[in-house]
Amino acid sequence: MGTGKTGACLVCGKETTKLCSKCVKAGHDLFFCSPEHQKLVWAEHRRVCGKRLTPEPWPWYSQEEADETIANLDVKRKLWDGRELTMTEYLAEVAQVPKYYTAQHIYDFTAGHNHPFSLFISQAALADFRALEIRRKCPSRNFNDVLGKTDIFQIMHELWLAIYPGTPIGVVWHAGMQHRFVVLFSLLHQRAQDESTIPLAYCRNAYKQIEQYILSPASRAGALAFSLVNSLHRFIDSDTMVLRIPTLDTAQRGQQ
Numbered sequence: 001m002g003t004g005k006t007g008a009c010l011v012c013g014k015e016t017t018k019l020c021s022k023c024v025k026a027g028h029d030l031f032f033c034s035p036e037h038q039k040l041v042w043a044e045h046r047r048v049c050g051k052r053l054t055p056e057p058w059p060w061y062s063q064e065e066a067d068e069t070i071a072n073l074d075v076k077r078k079l080w081d082g083r084e085l086t087m088t089e090y091l092a093e094v095a096q097v098p099k100y101y102t103a104q105h106i107y108d109f110t111a112g113h114n115h116p117f118s119l120f121i122s123q124a125a126l127a128d129f130r131a132l133e134i135r136r137k138c139p140s141r142n143f144n145d146v147l148g149k150t151d152i153f154q155i156m157h158e159l160w161l162a163i164y165p166g167t168p169i170g171v172v173w174h175a176g177m178q179h180r181f182v183v184l185f186s187l188l189h190q191r192a193q194d195e196s197t198i199p200l201a202y203c204r205n206a207y208k209q210i211e212q213y214i215l216s217p218a219s220r221a222g223a224l225a226f227s228l229v230n231s232l233h234r235f236i237d238s239d240t241m242v243l244r245i246p247t248l249d250t251a252q253r254g255q256q
């Protein structure tokens with residue numbers, strides 16, 4: 001689909017007029033030079049494709065994520081304050097979820113189910129589930145070890161909290177960043193599984209597109225733009241594309 005605008009393909013960086021047509025209607029200019037490059041990230045992009053700027057910035061749990069989370073409810077995870085709790089204990093403490101109801105509560109946030117609370121509360125709960133799960137999978141805090149094995153929304157969420165802890169700048173900025181993160185993490189995820197499938201240049205390009213998005217007036221990040229770019233650089237090496245996650249513990253949201 002063309003709108004007369006041009007931009008860089010989010011995968012390879014080639015200048016193009018082709019955009020994801022569903023995303024354009026939702027207010028996001030996501031350029032892909034060819035059907036091949038759009039398809040390359042489709043498995044993950046489809047979970048946010050065409051989502052409006054507001055109010056649904058994060059996709060619901062996939063069935064696989066929900067099943068895996070429920071199978072591991074009683075594994076201890078390190079929290080932001082240093083304590084170790086299981087997800088069941090955590091949900092009982094912070095959200096007064098009765099222990100017998102924990103599994104059902106998680107299934108309620110799976111795609112296709114009815115969501116019991118306000119969207120805001122549901123999204124906050126999802127954020128907690130995803131962050132707790134990544135802490136279970138990755139106790140060493142080295143995300144490169146699990147990058148190819150975990151759902152990208154879990155790992156994205158952890159990075160997201162690190163880059164911008166606390167309240168998002170606004171839904172417009174948040175959703176635009178999220179759409180670009182999905183492309184980058186899809187590429188990183190596939191590359192972590194099999195280096196021969198995705199050139200490093202594509203990952204570097206997707207990363208560069210995120211930097212440019214943050215710095216563009218359209219992102220509305222305003223005065224925060226430079227500190228956000230600096231945060232991004234602290235967590236992803238722009239040259240090697242290695243996630244420097246062990247440093248995350250110095251940027252915990254619990255300290256905010």
Ligand SMILES: [Zn+2]
Pocket residue numbers: 009010011012013014032033034037
């Ligand atoms: Zn391309």
Ligand SMILES: [Zn+2]
Pocket residue numbers: 020021022023030045048049050
């Ligand atoms: Zn799309």
